[in-house]
Amino acid sequence: MTLTAGADLVSRVRAGEALACARLMSLAEAGDARFTAEYARFWPELGRARRYGITGPPGAGKSTLVEGLALHWRGLSRTVGVVAVDPTSPFSGGALLGDRVRMGRLALDAGVFIRSMATRGVFGGLARASDDVVDVLDLYGRDTVLIETVGVGQSEVDIARSADLTVVVLHPGGGDTIQAMKAGLMEVADIYLVNKADMPGLDRLVQQLTDILDLREIPPDRRPPILTSVASTGEGVAALAAELDRMHAARAASGALAARRSENLEKRVRRLVEGRLRHDVWETLGLAEALARRVAAGGPHSAWGLADEILDCYRKRRTPESHA
């Protein structure tokens, strides 16, 4: 019954049924066994969608850009999926009313499937869940999937990097832009986009980026281009879309795309293994509860000592299975 329901859901996703797509995503987010059982069957179909990560500091205009890209590709009759794991994005509920009204343009178009993901309540971590949700969009047949994350914090940057190509969006006058980039953003960019290019400070920011790239001594063919845009008017959006597709095709041809996907696969498997070990120790073996009781009982505790106790329990509770 359970497996039949999962298999039926997958068929309906393949057939392009939006409600089934949303439902399969929910199973994926929850780490439900029906998702993983089906995954073992449908994964060979994956990898057709182009996956583009859009990241950058709050206020850079990422959501407006994502909307612009989606509308651009819809104009070319391509289907688009958006995964917003950015707490500052209107797509994921962080919006003021104006943003919500604006994004209504996308919400009414069946060719654009938007999934917002919250930090809370996701089994096994946001990066694990966003990988699976993007896979569902791939299975659903989306030509292009945009993954929007706020580019501060290591786990958020990891999500942006899990795409085929990553755009780092910056804006002039964000005085903290270059500082924020030191938080790991610098290394993940395949393309720099200076958005809000009609604001003062454009030349200075482009110069700073150029200087930083010069310092890194990247071979010319691998040097990230610096593009500009005014996403609110649409200026520069088509050029970015074209550059993304051009780079994607070039990398597919050169083998660089396959290498990037292998690298991402390795990181993803690490996240999966770690998520399942965490689940094993805390939930399956009930050690979360044991720890809470131990701490609630009061008295002085050594953090490292308690960790030793938990690990001992973990090993002992696991071991009896092999003697059973």
Place this chain on the structure above:
Amino acid sequence: MTLTAGADLVSRVRAGEALACARLMSLAEAGDARFTAEYARFWPELGRARRYGITGPPGAGKSTLVEGLALHWRGLSRTVGVVAVDPTSPFSGGALLGDRVRMGRLALDAGVFIRSMATRGVFGGLARASDDVVDVLDLYGRDTVLIETVGVGQSEVDIARSADLTVVVLHPGGGDTIQAMKAGLMEVADIYLVNKADMPGLDRLVQQLTDILDLREIPPDRRPPILTSVASTGEGVAALAAELDRMHAARAASGALAARRSENLEKRVRRLVEGRLRHDVWETLGLAEALARRVAAGGPHSAWGLADEILDCYRKRRTPESHA
């Protein structure tokens, strides 16, 4: 020999030797066995330092505030430790020249020990390491320890929350302030500090914060106060310092401090256990290398399938020990 060296180091830290303090922190960051062996002995001495977390978006003025607080307490003859895990902080290397010159005032004062922590190269995660580094400052006898983190990204917010009290620093005119707060910052504040209070938009930001607090219907005695400051001139810094110490004393008296420390201990043990499980699977059992070889060998792979393989190996390689 190894243990003697560790014990000697701890004695020198207790005696107030700065170089020994820095060395013990390095052992802690590296997850060195000499640190953990000593920890089992010195942990009952911990818990004397007041631990204050300072967090907020980039550009809010956290580092200037930390400097101001440190100078203030130095004026009262208290010793101060600073742990900067904020990539945008001048203390942790993200500064422009002006910031570095300014922080020189602290660097020459032996009563202020500053430790900056980088995201990279820390064994078992930054939150794990910062807990241990703060403990070393406690052992070193610092009256007050300030933990500065950039308040975007879940792991960074977790670090700010691992203190006894957490100050969320905001500034007017940061248009993204309220949006950034939705990224988990809202829940961690024991005190809101609106810094750069001489900038336009102060009243509006204070009103927004008040509205948000009203919505949450917090009992009056637990409602975080909203303070203001101009850290660059020192205005409001003494008032913040006084409020932190007042709240700390009140919570120590009411039992709320002990409850917060228990809660933090539980989270910390979870981080320790998870860090050691990760180390176990990837390093000790060599499965990181096995995974890399498997992916490098090419061919299509299922992410979930590979995770199953790794977990099988983990269980099998662990199991033989119990039959040995």
